[in-house]
Amino acid sequence: MRRLLYIVPLAIFAIVASYFLAGLGRDPQRLPSALLDKPAPEFALPPLPGRASSGETGLRTADLAVGRPMLVNVFASWCTPCRVEHPVLARLAEEGVAIQGIAYKDKPGAALAFLRELGDPYTRVGLDLDGRAGIEWGVYGVPETFVIDGKGVIRYRYPGPLTPDEIDNVIRPLLRKLAG
């Protein structure tokens, strides 16, 4: 009977070690969104002055519940990973994915220059000058991408620049699923 007691420290070690092992593959900087499965927050952003589409009205909550899934991408001209991510967005837009942009704490001129230089994959762009809309979305870094379903509900949040892997493994399947 005494022998069994010796197994206890070993068992505790095994349990704790397995938690740590599982944690090795995770990135502690990636936080789960507090808004998952909740409707997109209330916000209304002005457009980027000078963007090509006529009648450009910026971006607001109502624009996100139009009956088909879409992405909302938070970006800024001063954000280097955003530059790296941008071609990936362009490719998605070419495939017909609707992407709305939020220019986060950016000067309108700089944001426009960014889009002119790297391409403009966005259907609509809202200018979030003071970052307040970002706070409503729970944004804690740039870039961030949200997947919104047809009813305007946030289904997924990816912090950091989108990678082709993430697009293939998570984003595209999710968009397909939401399209029904």
Place this chain on the structure above:
Amino acid sequence: MRRFLAATMLLLVAALPVRAIQPDEVLPDPAQEARARMLGKELRCLVCQNQSIDDSEADLARDLRILVRQRIEAGDSDADVLRYVHARYGDFVLLRPPVNPSTWLLWFGPFVLLAGGAAGLWLQAHRRRAPAAAPLGPDERARLDALLHEGDS
């Protein structure tokens, strides 16, 4: 000696925590500002994740500090302000995580381990009774006497 003391005091003062709060953020009402600082200590900067928003120099920390002050000026209670930020950023933004089933292990784990360790020690102390030796027989006692008195006189 005096110079040494002065230098030591200076060093100690320099070692005090320096907040990242900028003068332009400070509220005119000192009571409100005090509340804002207290709340700022409760909120985590999500960029520099080991610091509170009062301590962090990150842009987001400043934005959240300003937001806290605006909510206070708008009449929110302390709990309201924390709830406002928590609704947008989740459990992790609170430096004191809420107590619910998913955080029980975090909150109570150390005490459970302490209790377990104490119990283990107690059990060990009470079990360490040396096995009672069988009493000595007469010839064994004679041998013991002989051995003990070996070399006497």
